Amino acid sequence: MTEAAVPQKPRKKKSKFVQFIPVYIMALPGLAYLVINNYMPMFGIVIAFKNLDFSKGIFGSPWAGLSNFTYLFKTEDAWIITRNTIGYNLVFIALGIVLAITVAILLNEVRNKIAARFYQSVILIPYLMSMVVVSYLCYALLSTESGFINGTLLPLFGMDPISWYAEPKYWPFILTIVNLWKSIGFSTVIYLSSIVGISKDYYEAATIDGASKWKQILHITLPLLKSTIITLAILNIGRMFYSDFGLFYQVPRNSGPLFRVTNTIDTYVYRGLMQLGDIAMSSAAGVYQSLVGFVLVIASNGIVRKLSREDALF
């Protein structure tokens, strides 16, 4: 590669590298953090396969094969938590994309710059709130005795109070709504920044051709957002087996009768291992979640690559 080239090439290569040195130096802290925090501890995956004995250290502890993983698969609960985790994540991803894009498009249409900024901030605020605070907000609404819904809203419609924290059937909806309310802000901002980057010329040309607003969205905005959507979707798919602990533990206020629809892998591990304090078993859960996520990311990226090469993550 080097010999056949014009004598100019080596000098060009060198100057490119030199040119980027400041950038590499700036990236150094972040890279160092990534290596130290994410890559170096990877050897810890072995903890999931051992019976951890602190007096012998991680490497001296005896092997346990796959026995630390069995508790995640053995019981009826195992099926329930897996179903819940995956089910909620699928719904969250799908609805999240639809809603975030909708809101982003709408925000883009707002003429008044100041109003647009204001709406954007307001939509983003829930994302920055702690889930614990959100759980108290929900409690203020859903409390059987003193909640807003039971106390004010339902009587307005002449309906009887509902014992919200004891009826599992409402919670898939409640949790979806809470999660969307909280997380939309972030994705909306990302989509909005993409939309803003779309050249106005396309829209002008479309208006001249007589396309309606809806047609414009369908044929200009969405196709040009495709890369962003795919990127965010793949990243979310990688977290398919993870769940927001705050959402599934705090918001339902750890209420037993709701476990059937609110117990996810993370909450199950937390509740089950508090007494045993077994680090190897909880590591096993973590390995399981990340392994599945990894496979899903590779797979979905592979599919995207087949369909439209340039949109794939790698």
Add this chain to the structure above:
Amino acid sequence: MKRIVAMLLSVILLVTLLAACGSDQKNDVSTPSDTSSNAASGEDDGDSSSEPAGDEEAYNVIMTVTTIGVTPPDLQLVQEEINKIALAETNTTVELLPIAITELSQKYSLMLSSGEKLDLAMSFVGLTPVSSFVSKGQIIELDDLVAQRGQDILEAEQIAMAGGYYNGKLYGVPSEEKYGRPQGMYLRADLVQKYNIDVDSIKTYEDITAMFATIKENEPDIIPLSTVGSNATTFGSVFNPLDLLGSTIASGGLLNAGQGDTAVLNVFATPAYEEHVTWMRRWYEAGYFLPDAITTSDSSVDLGKAGRAFAGLGSVEPGQVSNLSRDWGYEMVGLELVPAYATTNTYQTTMWCIPITCENPEKTMDFLNLTYKDETVVNLLSNGIEGVHYVKTDDPMIITYPEGMDLSNTGYNMPLHTYGDKMKKYAWVPTDPAVFDQLKALNAEVAANGVSKTLGYVFNADSVKSEFTAVTNVIAEYRAALETGSVDPTTALPEFISKLESAGIDKIIEENQRQLDAWLEANG
């Protein structure tokens, strides 16, 4: 020009990164509970203070001081006072390492896996139980150490030492001054008087129901029973004392506090349990529980303070009722339903353990023994420095704040009293001085008549970990709801029992019985 600016900026970035690294060194013991700086400071101070002025080698003991999140500002002063005594008596010095109780488990794992020196670790039941320390190989056996160097410990704790055993070896030294606690309810004294309730005549579910009915009828804004929380329990101590065999209810238990039959039972499948939850359901439907009992964010004490509750469940030993009166802000009266009993669990609440990173267990045990022997040291740790943080009243065992000081501005507030021989600990006003003698009498009574047959036995769950985890989850799903009457037991209880069985509770109980029988045979 641009390139120079760019270079300059990147250099500044690097320098700030390094500067951030540098500033951790200066922290000392009494800075607030940031986990990483505590680890760094623990290490640094440990190294620096383990060579005191010349002398022969005084060993520095690093001891956990469990806080609820706030490090007392005067911790360093108290440490110096303790060291005067420790150096003279045992040739050791102590370094008090404050750790918030919520971070205890992680902190220990971090410290021990990185080999950091720690001499005295705290075991809190439910948070950092001895069983989890032992199964992770984090602590050492204490049998010989206590036998040779812990005379005062043995004298102070006596039968309470049984709580520290696991797998037949001693791993923890309890700090228990009450050998057992009578269980029952505490009631609002003003309401008891108003409705002429004869507290002594109340013994059965029916009696209590009648009492609650009176309150509910006449005081519509007051909830008779203040039990709340997603982990609330009403069965197991107050109405039907259980012996949980050193573990949790997930591994089964014995009824009658282990003083009767030693066949391990699935407690939830017993007729006694069914009767209890049926009563709880009646109470819930009659409005004796808060409708939101298992989901409310209020605690039992919050309800009491707001004047919204009449009674609470709990222990009613001498001194406890006055504590509760202080918490609720109303005068309370105690109603005893179950006399004091002692099971292994009774003594597992707080224990001192020696981790594997301790460099001199003998000297550490000497220091630990000192905390049980010396009245001054006990009170330094629990109450602060005499004259500075408290002053004595006419009774030598009762203390109060000095002029101008109270809970909000004291330099040393230690809410968790887990140190040494607590019989030597001074009590705060308005405790009745008679409490000390009453406790001694109670202890003698328990030691004579209230001890479980299984005292000293602890279930080892290592071989049934998956089932234990699964069962714990099932219990978390049903127990609080059933025991506060929040769900209908006619449908929920059979569901609960069948789920427990499919999660493997029978396997756990079999294992527990096998271990228990072996232990009973060996320990007669």
